[in-house]
Structures are given as C-alpha cells and as structure tokens.
Amino acid sequence: MDAKARFILATIMSAMMVFMVTLLVTYLNLGFRADFLTQWVTAYVIAWPVAATTAFLVMPMARRATDGIMRLIERA
Numbered sequence: 545m546d547a548k549a550r551f552i553l554a555t556i557m558s559a560m561m562v563f564m565v566t567l568l569v570t571y572l573n574l575g576f577r578a579d580f581l582t583q584w585v586t587a588y589v590i591a592w593p594v595a596a597t598t599a600f601l602v603m604p605m606a607r608r609a610t611d612g613i614m615r616l617i618e619r620a
Contacts (some may be wrong), residue, residue, distance in 0.1 A: 547602075554599035562592045 545553070570584040 545607075550603055551600055553605060555596050558595035558599045559592060562588060562595045568589055 566587040567584055570580065570587055574580060574583055
C-alpha cells in the first residue's frame with residue numbers, strides 16, 4: 545500500500561473509531577448533561593489527530609503481524 549492510500553485509510557479508520565470511542569467514554573464519564581456535546585467534541589478534536597498519526601505509523605507493522613498470524617493459522 546503506498547503512502548497516499550495508507551494516509552487515507554488511517555484518516556478514515558481513525559475518524560470512525562475515535563468518533564465512537566470518545567462518544568462512549570464521554571457518555572460513561574459525564575452522562576448526558578448540558579455540556580455533553582462540547583465535552584465530546586473537545587475529546588474528539590484532541591484524540592483524532594493522535595489516533596490518525598498512530599494508525600499511519602503502525603499500519604505497516606500491523607500488516608506484517610497480521611500476515612504472520614494468518615500464516616500460523618493456515619499451517620494449523
């Protein structure tokens with residue numbers, strides 16, 4: 545996968561995952577109170593760039609690990 549495709553995949557996947565995780569954690573920590581939306585958006589804006597950068601950087605390692613695990617499974 546070239547760098548552009550890896551960047552797009554990391555951006556989309558991390559945006560979706562961070563959306564759900566920050567929504568859930570914000571709800572679990574605060575409940576639905578008056579400033580819920582503000583608190584959730586703040587958490588999302590902070591977490592998403594971290595997640596996107598991490599996903600972009602670790603994707604090659606994760607692909608190699610996945611390939612290795614699949615080889616082990618297929619041998620069994």
